[in-house]
Amino acid sequence: MTNNSIRVALAGNPNVGKTTIFNALTGAKQHVGNWPGVTVEKKTGSKKYNGYEIQFVDLPGTYSLTAYSIDEVIARDYIVEEKPDVVVHIVDATNLERNLYLTTQLMELGARIVIALNMSDLAENRGDKIDTKKMEKFLEIPVVKTVATKGIGIDQLLDTVIKEAKKGPHHEHMIGYGDDIEEKINQMENILEGDITLSKKYPSRWLSVKLLEGDDEALKKIEGSPVLDQVKNILSTINKEEYEAVMADKRYEAIDVIVPQVASRHDEKMTASDMIDRVFTHKYFGIPIFFALMWAAFELTFTFSVPFMDILDSAFAWLAGALADNVKPDWFGSLLGDGIVGGVGFVLVFIPPIFILFLLLAILEDSGYLARAAFIMDRLMTKIGLHGRSFVPMLMGFGCNVPAIMATRTIEDKNDRLTTILVNPFMSCGARLPVYVLFAGAFFGRQAGTVIFSIYVLGIVAAILTAKLLRSTLLKGDPAPFIMELPPYRVPTAKAATIHMWQRGSMYLKKAGTVILLGAIMIWTLATFPWGVEYGSEDSYAGKLGKVLEPLVAPLGFDWRIAVALLFGFVAKEIVIGALGVLYGLGEDAEEANISDSVEADPKIFALNSLGLMVFTLLYMPCIATVGIIKKETGSWKWMLFAIAYGIILAWTAAFLIFQVGSGLGYD
Amino acid sequence: MITNKEYKYETAFGLIAGPLYIIFGFIQLAVGLGYSSGWTDALYIPKDIIGSLILVLLGAIFLYGVKELNEGTNEGVSFVYVGIFLALLWVVVYLLVMSASALEAYMLKSEDFEEWVPADDMKPGIYLGILPLIGFLAWRSKFSFRRLSKAGV
Structure with missing residues (x-):
């Protein structure tokens, strides 16, 4: 403690409400970065309280302070080397035994500890009684009851932190080992x-x-x-x-x-969490319930977002037409209408499904269900040679593959981790959803939700089969044992779910204003030049580029426009839709100034090849940001190129089979 | 058929709801695979294979609870309560889907929904929900979420 400045580290097991306490303590004064040399998130924050400037560091959640994971090493190194004035150990009041194990290790470190006995309401509601005075006496550590979600005990915790910090250095507590x-x-x-x-x-x-x-x-x-x-x-x-x-x-x-x-302790009657777990993690019912819930999420995502998409679609179509028709000179009107609104605007049409999907995933995550999903998939994951822990980054891939691949750092075994990284791009990220929504909505009517769900399931299947292939050939080895704690179920709150939805969805909005805008302008330029050619025609540079690529995709039933859109989709998958918006010249034709109508009206696109296109978009090479993170995390050009090549080959083969077999069977 | 005295009502509930969901699930599966008849139309059975599998799943959860309860495993009541919760969850999902269609038809006057009436989105998953609703009302104290803490930000 220097002057009136106090440095505090927050430690605790995962899922004990550590981040909620950190947020309650620091409010908006937060900074998010990485721990030096690693991509583990480091949150710091500060608070002025009773004349003291208190600096908080949120340590990674750990069960102990051994060196089995990077999180544990970071947490203990910070305490040992940075020597914070006080370590606030957040303890789950409903699970004292397991949480106190970390307390014993913090005591051995000689840290001056304050225990925040969190979720104490939950423990009391189920009949537990905890005597904090006795606890303080036995542990020689101050104990403060908190209910972080309601802000209860936060001021008392701050008072105790200041009181302890004033006491100065601390001797280590000892546990006798015989x-x-x-x-x-x-x-x-x-x-x-x-x-x-x-x-x-x-x-x-x-x-x-x-x-x-x-x-x-x-x-x-x-x-x-x-x-x-x-x-x-x-x-x-x-x-x-x-x-x-x-x-x-x-x-x-x-x-x-x-x-x-x-x-x-309370009598050992089954709690609500126990009852739900008995069914949701059941060996026969667990996986079907998981898929049923995921289906419900996609069905709702599609059907509930359609009216809102229609409103946005009409608004952007009107704007694109108005700009293209009225802004002079003509080329500038075309740039604004066809290029920017046609490209970026029609990507923004898909905000409703993306935000609805992220909201539903946030609800599932906040309720504690997604942790169960990893648990129930563990048996399946182990059978295919993957680590059970791999499923968590795979689920994160539904949001964005970049943080999902970074999250594989929690997997210790090198081959487990490499396999998880390489299969992660098959987990369909939010950027690919607009392609599915557009084509499923245009060609599959009332079954669109089910088609989109099937595409996501296909992604999971592709990831599983690829993992099996890698683990039995290039990356042989037994998966390491998987131990995970199932957090208690919680009631998702509107505030938390909305914030989590926004954290993921806002990334999509940022991309719309940057990379997608640039992509749209680039495609408009290619579709406009050389001067004098019909916009977006085969004579434009885009058309010429598309014609060069067309032979490669013709066996899949795709024309040159789709070839160009897929090529630019490598930059960011949203650009596939943006490119189609530009190439269909939505601003120019008032009769078909709607992207769904335009693709429906194009005789070269129909149900069968649109299904192939959805599958191709799911499987083909990852976007440039994902490729970059694969290179960084594997440290290998070889594996990065493998991910690109394997994705393209798999996507091409799958789309080829869909189109050729489907055509052979008489589907269109 | 009912040997568990402590949870005899829950067992009876599972014995009624389980087979009913499974029967409707298989009928819906048959319609999804192409079977069509006047009586299936009258029962608002849609061509929805995944929906049919969900009905079968819900029925199986109820019946598994009955099996455990009859074997003397009181924890089997979890399957009845959670089955009720899941069945009602699907009622909510289907009603939200219906409300989106209503929005298209009545507010946006969408061409695709010109002739839409609420009955178009009616399905067994909705009207069978009356049973779990009764169960929910009868055992609503078991569904108290007060014992679960709220998710933090």
């Missing part, structure tokens, strides 16, 4: 204290415990130290795995002694 291990810890501590620099930087007991547990990251911290050889000598005399297990047992023993004395 005579044999304690003897080794003492030996190790004596050795480590021989290196003054090291013992000043790290609590020597904590470092001794970590070394004896076989913690590789801890060993790295003493590389170059004069005591390294002595440490290695001791480590060579013990079974580190056994030590780690015994020490974990001892921590739980301590917790088992404390918890019954501070908390009286």
